[in-house]
Amino acid sequence: MNWGIELWDQYDNLAAHTHKGIDFLDKYGNFVKERCAIELEYATKLRRLVKNYQPKRKEEDEYQYTPCKAFKQLLQELNDFAGQREVVAENLQSNVVRELHLLAKELREERKQHLNEGAKQMGVLHSSIGSLDRARRAYERAARESERALETFQKADADLNLSRAEVEKQKANMKLRSQACEDAKQEYMDQLRKTNEAQRQHYEQRLPHVFKQLQDLDEKRIKNIKNFMISSVDVERKVFPIIMKCLDGMEQAANSINEKEDTKLVIDRYKSGFVPPEDFQFETATGGDTTDSANTHHHTHNHLTAARGTVSGNKIKKRGGLLSIFSSNKEDYSDLPPNQKKKKLQAKVMELSKQVAQEQAAMEGLMKMKGVYETSPALGDPMTVEGQLNECCDKLKKLRAQLNKFEELLAEANSQVGAPPVHTTARTNGQPPPGHTQATSIGSNSESLSRSASESSVSTGTGTGGAGARAAGGSPESGLGGELAAAHHDHANGHDHDPDNDHDNDHESDFDYYYCEPDLQPVGYCKALYAFEGIGSGSTMKMECGERLLVLETDAGDGWTRVRRQLTREEGFVPTTYIATTLYADANAH
Numbered sequence: 001m002n003w004g005i006e007l008w009d010q011y012d013n014l015a016a017h018t019h020k021g022i023d024f025l026d027k028y029g030n031f032v033k034e035r036c037a038i039e040l041e042y043a044t045k046l047r048r049l050v051k052n053y054q055p056k057r058k059e060e061d062e063y064q065y066t067p068c069k070a071f072k073q074l075l076q077e078l079n080d081f082a083g084q085r086e087v088v089a090e091n092l093q094s095n096v097v098r099e100l101h102l103l104a105k106e107l108r109e110e111r112k113q114h115l116n117e118g119a120k121q122m123g124v125l126h127s128s129i130g131s132l133d134r135a136r137r138a139y140e141r142a143a144r145e146s147e148r149a150l151e152t153f154q155k156a157d158a159d160l161n162l163s164r165a166e167v168e169k170q171k172a173n174m175k176l177r178s179q180a181c182e183d184a185k186q187e188y189m190d191q192l193r194k195t196n197e198a199q200r201q202h203y204e205q206r207l208p209h210v211f212k213q214l215q216d217l218d219e220k221r222i223k224n225i226k227n228f229m230i231s232s233v234d235v236e237r238k239v240f241p242i243i244m245k246c247l248d249g250m251e252q253a254a255n256s257i258n259e260k261e262d263t264k265l266v267i268d269r270y271k272s273g274f275v276p277p278e279d280f281q282f283e284t285a286t287g288g289d290t291t292d293s294a295n296t297h298h299h300t301h302n303h304l305t306a307a308r309g310t311v312s313g314n315k316i317k318k319r320g321g322l323l324s325i326f327s328s329n330k331e332d333y334s335d336l337p338p339n340q341k342k343k344k345l346q347a348k349v350m351e352l353s354k355q356v357a358q359e360q361a362a363m364e365g366l367m368k369m370k371g372v373y374e375t376s377p378a379l380g381d382p383m384t385v386e387g388q389l390n391e392c393c394d395k396l397k398k399l400r401a402q403l404n405k406f407e408e409l410l411a412e413a414n415s416q417v418g419a420p421p422v423h424t425t426a427r428t429n430g431q432p433p434p435g436h437t438q439a440t441s442i443g444s445n446s447e448s449l450s451r452s453a454s455e456s457s458v459s460t461g462t463g464t465g466g467a468g469a470r471a472a473g474g475s476p477e478s479g480l481g482g483e484l485a486a487a488h489h490d491h492a493n494g495h496d497h498d499p500d501n502d503h504d505n506d507h508e509s510d511f512d513y514y515y516c517e518p519d520l521q522p523v524g525y526c527k528a529l530y531a532f533e534g535i536g537s538g539s540t541m542k543m544e545c546g547e548r549l550l551v552l553e554t555d556a557g558d559g560w561t562r563v564r565r566q567l568t569r570e571e572g573f574v575p576t577t578y579i580a581t582t583l584y585a586d587a588n589a590h
Contacts, residue, residue: 003215004208011122011207015115018214021221022107028225029100032092032232039089046082050075065265066257073253081246084239091235096228103224110217118210121202128198135184135191142177142184149177332409345410352403359396366392522550524583526563532578541572551581
């Protein structure tokens with residue numbers, strides 16, 4: 001394959017092609033350069049993250065627990081991991097970006113030289129063609145003058161009135177013009193030979209040589225792009241062994257966590273040595289000794305108050321309601337909340353619309369086939385597609401009926417949706433951090449809810465400085481050091497729900513059904529990262545940004561966490577991604 005042979009007449013296109021090729025080389029260089037910047041930025045942010053979560057001096061006592069030790073080791077490994085990303089960026093910069101820049105500069109200079117040589121050869125050919133054109137025109141002009149001189153001589157020779165001298169003069173002029181014509185003809189023939197030779201050399205030797213140099217340049221560019229890509233892969237492959245060591249170190253740090261050892265540490269650190277209180281003794285009530293009776297009642301009340309939280313008759317909400325948001329056993333989705341019902345119906349309408357369009361296209365194809373068969377019986381029998389047409393028509397009719405049905409249900413669901421929007425509030429700039437989706441309503445954004453389950457682990461570790469910054473039982477930063485004791489207060493100020501106020505007595509929905517169950521003990525505490533308005537009158541609970549709440553139940557995979565207010569004892573579910581959670585087991589471990 002040779003450009004000089006195959007593309008002998010494509011000088012301009014080859015010049016444009018090589019220019020675009022070098023531009024693409026620059027584009028790839030810019031890509032690698034930007035990737036280097038991203039790798040450096042990633043490494044910088046990882047190092048900053050490690051620095052922010054390094055244990056403070058006041059927290060050193062808490063780092064005797066195995067999770068804290070493991071976390072500290074994990075930070076060291078992550079710092080080494082960041083160093084490897086820096087190595088990748090540096091090697092890409094030196095081995096790819098710099099070399100690629102030099103290559104692009106070299107190729108531009110070579111291309112310029114080759115194109116100048118090609119232009120020079122084109123100029124030589126055009127000059128020769130111009131000389132040939134001038135010689136041809138001179139020959140044509142001399143031939144015309146020779147003909148005119150011959151005609152003039154013939155007329156003079158036939159004219160008896162002219163003198164002999166005048167006739168000889170015309171004869172001499174004729175010979176002169178004839179000789180000039182022969183000379184012009186010979187010059188034209190010589191120039192024609194030279195021009196043809198120049199043209200053959202141009203298209204067979206000179207221009208192919210230029211094109212071969214351009215071809216070599218382009219192939220060199222392509223080969224180097226391949227090498228640069230392989231080099232980029234090798235740069236990253238070389239750091240994989242060290243990265244794997246970092247990951248192995250992280251895994252080793254995680255495996256070093258020992259819950260039994262930490263349990264023993266907690267016992268050794270917090271064991272008081274006191275024995276549990278003795279049983280209450282039966283005291284006979286006397287009508288006269290009101291003071292003693294009052295004291296006895298007060299003592300008993302205090303004891304019951306202290307024991308509150310383990311046995312209680314308070315009514316709490318059933319968790320199943322939140323779990324049922326994402327599932328429905330009815331064809332028309334009537335057992336779902338309005339917004340969830342609307343989303344399901346919208347998906348169903350889109351699905352049916354696609355099926356209707358497919359069947360319509362199939363029917364049109366069959367009708368065209370039938371028309372072809374009718375006009376050209378030799379191609380086939382029209383009746384062979386009649387059954388398929390009938391079947392397709394029936395299916396299309398059923399699909400359209402279903403589509404109309406679900407469109408009516410969707411219109412009805414649209415009229416029923418009236419849940420207020422839920423707005424998220426960022427900590428500083430009014431926007432949620434990366435990885436969080438700002439929802440308009442929980443009912444109308446099932447994608448946000450489904451993601452919340454997978455993102456809950458991220459959210460629980462990013463709001464309050466991480467578990468590593470916690471003191472046992474809650475640090476002064478959390479303001480919740482005494483939540484466990486506060487969880488045992490009386491429920492006199494709590495907001496219990498009355499099942500008699502249910503709106504539908506015939507059907508107990510998961511959102512409106514309550515049952516009696518002992519009060520749940522808090523398993524931890526949390527801080528609201530964003531404001532949450534709740535969903536209508538369901539089992540969710542409103543909270544303000546920065547509010548601190550007790551955690552009653554952790555996320556069960558549905559994206560919701562059950563919480564309680566300390567003062568009002570109001571309970572409900574809030575999105576897991578909207579809070580930063582610290583469990584008492586984790587806090588005590590630190």
